[in-house]
Amino acid sequence: MDTNWDVIVVGAGAAGLLAGISAGKSGAKTLVLEKNRKPGVKILMSGGTRCNITHNTDNRGIVKAFGNNGKFLHSPLAAFSVDETIRFFNQAGVATKIEPTGKIFPVSNKALDVLNALLNQLKNDNATLMLETPVLDIDPNEDGFLLKTNLQTFQAKKIILTTGGLSFPGCGTTGDGYKFAMKFGHTIKETQPALAPLKTDARWVHELSGVTIPDVGVTACLNEKPMMQDRGSFLFTHFGLSGPVILNVSKALNSLSNFKDSSLKLDFLPSVKETDLEAKLQSFASTDGKKLLSVALGELLPRRLLEGLFNQIGFSPERKCAGINKDERKAIVVSIKSKSVNITGTLGYAKAEVTTGGVSLDEVNSKTMESKLKKGLYLAGEILDLDGPIGGFNFQAAWSTGFLAGSQANEQNA
Numbered sequence: 001m002d003t004n005w006d007v008i009v010v011g012a013g014a015a016g017l018l019a020g021i022s023a024g025k026s027g028a029k030t031l032v033l034e035k036n037r038k039p040g041v042k043i044l045m046s047g048g049t050r051c052n053i054t055h056n057t058d059n060r061g062i063v064k065a066f067g068n069n070g071k072f073l074h075s076p077l078a079a080f081s082v083d084e085t086i087r088f089f090n091q092a093g094v095a096t097k098i099e100p101t102g103k104i105f106p107v108s109n110k111a112l113d114v115l116n117a118l119l120n121q122l123k124n125d126n127a128t129l130m131l132e133t134p135v136l137d138i139d140p141n142e143d144g145f146l147l148k149t150n151l152q153t154f155q156a157k158k159i160i161l162t163t164g165g166l167s168f169p170g171c172g173t174t175g176d177g178y179k180f181a182m183k184f185g186h187t188i189k190e191t192q193p194a195l196a197p198l199k200t201d202a203r204w205v206h207e208l209s210g211v212t213i214p215d216v217g218v219t220a221c222l223n224e225k226p227m228m229q230d231r232g233s234f235l236f237t238h239f240g241l242s243g244p245v246i247l248n249v250s251k252a253l254n255s256l257s258n259f260k261d262s263s264l265k266l267d268f269l270p271s272v273k274e275t276d277l278e279a280k281l282q283s284f285a286s287t288d289g290k291k292l293l294s295v296a297l298g299e300l301l302p303r304r305l306l307e308g309l310f311n312q313i314g315f316s317p318e319r320k321c322a323g324i325n326k327d328e329r330k331a332i333v334v335s336i337k338s339k340s341v342n343i344t345g346t347l348g349y350a351k352a353e354v355t356t357g358g359v360s361l362d363e364v365n366s367k368t369m370e371s372k373l374k375k376g377l378y379l380a381g382e383i384l385d386l387d388g389p390i391g392g393f394n395f396q397a398a399w400s401t402g403f404l405a406g407s408q409a410n411e412q413n414a
Contacts, residue, residue: 001130001152005031007409008147008156009127010135011177012039014395015381015402016162017118018080022406023160024127030410031156032127033149034172035134040115041171042164046353046395047103051111053094054085054399055392056102062396065388072386075367076400079407085399092117101232101244103391138180144376158409160369160378162402165355166191167382177383178358184374187360189385192254193352197242198264199345208236208308213301217267218245220252221340224263228252230389231270236305241341244390247353250346251387254356259345266339268301268309274337281321281329289322293332296321301336309335354394358385369405380405 007023009016012034024030038044043051055061059077063070080088086096086104094117095107106113122129137148144157163177178188216234220227232245241264253262269277281293288296294306294317307317313331324332349355359379363372371377380401388394 002029003152004155005029006156007031007158007160007406008033008145008154009160009162009406010138010147010180011161011163011381012036012129012131013042013162013164013171013173013381014040014398015164015405016160017122018399018402019160019162019378019380019406019409020127020129021118021121021125022403023410024122024125025407026410027126028410030125030127030406031154032122032129033133033135033147033154034129034131035176036172037132039129039131040118042168042173043115043118044111045168045171046111047105049111050105050109051114052103052105052390052392052395053089053096053114054082054104054396056098056104057082062388062393065391065393066386066397069361069386070388072361072364072366072384073397073400076369076397076404080400080403082396085396088399089114089117092121101391135176135180138183140184140374158376158378160380160402160405160409161383162379162381162405163383165358165382166349167193167195167352167355169349173355173382177379181359181371181379181383184371184377186363186371186373189357189360191355191357193346193349194251194254194356194387195247195353195390196250196254196346196348197237197240197351198246198250198253198343199240199347200341201344202341204308204312205236205240205341206238208304209238211236211302211304212243213268213305215270216243216245217270218249219265219267220249221263221265222253222256223261226265231267234266239347240343248389251356253343254346259343262343264341264343266341268305268336268339272300272337274333277337278329278333281324281332284321285324289320291321292317293319293321293324309339312339353390354387355382356385356387358383361385368408369401370408376409378405378409 006028020032164173217231235243
C-alpha cells in the first residue's frame with residue numbers, strides 16, 4: 001500500500017464516506033481509513049436498518065433543528081443541501097420516499113442500499129478504502145501529517161477526522177477522534193449520550209412491553225416542572241420507554257447525575273381535548289352501555305394500554321360503559337391525558353443515537369471545516385459539538401459537513 005496521500009480521511013461512517021467521495025472527485029489522491037471490518041456500521045443500524053437519509057425540509061429547517069449551534073451548518077448546507085443529498089442518492093441508484101413524519105428513506109427500506117451506493121461512488125471517484133486499519137497516533141510534520149496505524153505509517157498533506165462520537169460504541173465509535181483533536185489543541189465540549197431510550201422502575205410500564213402508539217405527547221419534567229415537550233411515535237419496552245418521541249425528549253434529562261426527581265408526563269391522545277374525551281366517555285353510557293369500556297375506547301388506543309392504565313387507578317378492566325360515575329370519568333381522563341412516569345436513567349451511550357458535545361465549533365471554520373488551530377486538519381460529522389433531533393437531521397449534518405470538508409481539502413490540494 002502506497003504511504004503518501006494528498007488527503008487521508010479517518011473513519012468510514014456517513015461523514016467520512018462523503019468526505020472521501022468529495023475529496024477524490026477532482027483527482028486528489030485520497031485514502032479512507034476504517035478500524036472496523038466493515039465500513040458504515042452505524043448507517044446499517046440506523047432507522048431500524050432502513051437508514052433515515054434526511055428530512056423533508058429546507059436548509060433553514062435543518063439549521064433550526066440544531067438549536068443554538070445550528071447556524072454552524074449554513075455553509076455546509078449551502079455546499080450540500082437536503083435537495084442535493086436526495087439527488088446524490090437518486091443518481092447513485094437509491095430511490096427515496098417521504099414518509100408522513102417527514103423522514104426520508106430509501107424506497108427499498110434497506111440501509112445496505114444506501115451504504116453500497118456510497119461505496120460505489122467512493123470507488124468511482126478513485127478514493128481508496130482500507131478496513132481493519134485503526135489509526136493509533138497522528139503527528140504533524142513539515143509535509144503535513146504522519147498517521148501511525150496497526151499496519152504501517154502514512155503521510156498525508158491534509159487529514160479529515162470523521163471518527164464519530166461515543167454513541168453506539170459497538171459500531172467502533174469510542175471517542176478516538178477527541179484524543180486526536182485535543183492533541184492539536186482543540187477543546188472538547190462535555191459529551192453526553194443523546195437520543196437514548198429511558199428507564200423506569202414502574203412495573204406497569206414493563207408489563208406493556210411491545211405496545212406501540214403512533215402519536216403520544218410527552219413532557220420531560222424535573223421536580224414536576226416542564227423541561228421539554230414533543231409528540232410522536234412511542235414504544236413500551238421491558239426496561240422502560242423508547243420510540244422517536246422518547247429519544248427526542250431524553251435530551252432534556254441526559255445531563256442529570258441523579259434522576260430522582262425526573263419524570264415524564266404522557267398524553268396518549270394529544271389530538272383530543274380533555275373535555276371532549278370526558279364527553280365521549282359520558283356518551284358511551286347511552287350508545288354502548290353494555291360494552292366493556294376498554295373495548296369501546298379500543299378504537300382510540302390499544303386495549304392492553306387501557307387495561308394497564310385502568311389497573312393503575314383501581315378501575316376494573318371488566319367495567320362496562322354504563323354506570324361509570326363522574327369521578328371515575330375524571331380519573332380515566334387524567335390517566336389517558338396526563339399520566340406521570342418516574343424516570344430512573346437512560347440506556348446511555350450503548351443505545352444512544354448520537355453524542356451531544358464534542359469538538360468546539362468556535363475552533364472550526366464552518367466555511368471550510370478546517371481547524372482554526374491547525375492548518376490542514378479538517379473535522380466533520382458527529383465528532384463536532386452538533387446534535388439534532390431524530391428524523392434524519394443528524395445524517396444530513398454528517399453528509400453536509402463531510403462533503404464540505406472533503407471538497408475544501410481537495411480544492412486546496414488541486
